[in-house]
Amino acid sequence: MRKFKINIVALLLATLVIVPSCDFGDTNIDPQNLAEVNLNLVLPSAIAQVGFNNGAIASRNPGIIMQYFEGTDAQQLGYTSYLMPDITFNNLWRTGFYGGAMKDLDLIIKQAPDQNAPYYSGIAKVLMANSLGLATSFFGDIPYSNAFQGEDGVLSPAYDDQETIMNTVFALLAEARTDLATDGGDIVPTSDDLIFGGDNDAWLATAWALEARYRLMMSAKGATNYTAALTAVGNAFTSNDDNAYLVFDASANGANPLNQFHRDRSNTMVLTGYFMGQMSGDPRLALIREPGSTAGFAPTTFWGKQDAPTVIINYAELKFIEAEALRMTGGSDAAVLAAVKDGIAANMNDMGVSAEDRDNYLLGITGSDLAAIIGEKYKALYPQNIAWDDYRRTGFPAITPNVDGNQGLNPHNGIPRRFIYPNSEKNLNTDNVNAAIENQNSDLMDQALWVFQ
Structure with a gap:
C-alpha cells in the first residue's frame, strides 16, 4: 500500500x-x-x-x-x-x-x-x-x-x-x-x-480487482460470473502491498471522514451490540472499539483515526471473493477454507494484529460454507459498504x-x-x-x- x-x-x-x-x-x-x-x-x-x-x-x-x-x-x-x-x-x-x-x-x-x-x-x-x-x-x-x-x-x-x-x-x-x-x-x-x-501496474491490478467485485455482485444473474470473478482475482492483488487505499492527513481539517464525523457529531452513532458480539474473542475488536469506551469507534481506532485510509478495494476482499467463487463452482473445502483464512490474515496483518493473536484466531476457523465465508468477510471488511451487497445477494450474515x-x-x-x-x-x-x-x-x-x- x-x-x-x-x-x-x-x-x-x-x-x-x-x-x-x-x-x-x-x-x-x-x-x-x-x-x-x-x-x-x-x-x-x-x-x-x-x-x-x-x-x-x-x-x-x-x-x-x-x-x-x-x-x-x-x-x-x-x-x-x-x-x-x-x-x-x-x-x-x-x-x-x-x-x-x-x-x-x-x-x-x-x-x-x-x-x-x-x-x-x-x-x-x-x-x-x-x-x-x-x-x-x-x-x-x-x-x-x-x-x-x-x-x-x-x-x-x-x-x-x-x-x-x-x-x-x-x-x-x-x-x-x-x-x-x-x-x-x-x-x-x-x-x-x-x-x-x-504506478500503472498497480492500477491495472485494481481494475482486475474491481472486475472481481462486480462479477460477484452479478452472481444472481448467472454462475458464469463466479468463474469470471476467479479469473479476475488471479490477475489482481497478490498481497496487502497492493491495496488501493486513500490515506488521509493527521489533522483536523484533513482527517478521515469517519474521524471527522465523530468529531462533528460525537455520540450520535456507536458500534452495535450485535457487531461487538460477532467480534467477541477477536483481536481486531480492540483496534475497532475506542479504548476506554463501551461502543465508540473513533478517534484513535485503526479505521477511525485522523490519518486512517478509506478503501477502494483491498487484498482481503479479493480472498473472500475467491473463497465464495470457489465454493459456488465446486472448489474443494480445503481450497475454500484456505482462501477464507488468507482473507482473515490479510485483514489482521493490515490492521497490525500480532502474529500470535492472528494465528490463534485462525486455529478456530473451520467453516467453509457460504454462511461462514460471508460471516468472516463481514468482520474483515468493516466499516465498508460491501456487507450490504453481500447480504442482498446471499442473506448472510443473518441479521x-x-x-x-x-x-x-x-x-x-x-x-x-x-x-x-x-x-x-x-x-x-x-x-x-x-x-x-x-x-x-x-x-x-x-x-x-x-x-x-
Missing part, C-alpha cells in the same frame, strides 16, 4: 478553482466548452472525492443497515429505524458523485486521448467504474450514457437501467486495462496520483431487522434493499427520475434491485 497523505478539504476546495461549475443538481456537467485542462490538477481532486465518498455517508448508512453502527441521536437515530428520507443522499449525489468525482473523471476520460495520456484515462475509467458500481448498488437505475454532455447536451439526462450500468462498469474496466497496458504516452501521473503515485423499523419508506419492515432517490433529483430531473422509479416498480427501500434478483 502506497501512503500519500492528503488534506481532503484543500483538494476538494481546489476543485472549485480548477473546474468552474454551476448547479449540478440535475446531473448535468460543467457547462464550459471543455478547453484543455491540466490533467495533473484534476486527477487529485477526483481521487480525493472518490475516497471521501467511499468513507463518508456511503459507508455509514450501509453500516447502520448492516448493524456495524446504530444511531443514538439526531439523524442517525432515524436511520437506525430505516427512516432515510429523500434528502438523505442529496450531497452524495450532487457533490459527491455527479457534481464531484464523476464530473472530474469524465473530464479526464474525454481529454486524455487528445493529450496522449492513456494512464490518466485508465485511472479515471477505473475510478468511474468504482463510482458507478457504488451508485447503482444504492439506487439501481442512474444517469450515465447521456449525462456529462455539457452546455449543448442534455441537462436533465435520462436514467440507464441497472443492467446497462453494470455492462458499462465492465466496459470501463476493460478499456482501463487497455489504456494502462500502453507505454504511457506524452504525460503520465506521478505524485498527483494520490493512491499509487503513477435481524430492527423491530421498531419505520414502515413508511420500508413497508415490509425487513432489511432495506435500496436507498430512495434524492429529492434534488425529484425536483430538478423530475420526469427522468419518475421514469426510473416506474421501471424499478417502486422508490421504496424494500424494493429489490435488478442485480440482486
